[in-house]
Amino acid sequence: MVVKVETFTAEPPCAGCLKLLEYADLIKAKYGDRVEVIKHIGPCEEFSKYGLTVVPAIVFNEGKIKIMGVCPSLQTIEAALKEMGV
Numbered sequence: 001m002v003v004k005v006e007t008f009t010a011e012p013p014c015a016g017c018l019k020l021l022e023y024a025d026l027i028k029a030k031y032g033d034r035v036e037v038i039k040h041i042g043p044c045e046e047f048s049k050y051g052l053t054v055v056p057a058i059v060f061n062e063g064k065i066k067i068m069g070v071c072p073s074l075q076t077i078e079a080a081l082k083e084m085g086v
Helices: 015-034 045-049 074-083
Strands: 003-009 035-041 057-060 065-068
Touching: 003 015, 003 045, 003 074, 015 035, 015 074, 057 074, 065 074
Parallel strands: 003 035
Antiparallel strands: 003 057, 057 065
């Protein structure tokens, strides 16, 4: 099963947003076809769809796990991926 990972950042991105975008690239490089990484930079309809209120934010599998208002550590992101079966 492919895990969908969506990142949400401001435009222009803040320091936390920039770090989250960097982590998104690292996750895609490390896990390859096991993850689908989507980067949302700036306003988008998915932001309200998931009930997000602040950035940076990351959503796994269309809302099963949400982290918002802080850039999670790479270890936290990988722990969420493990929880999703990656």
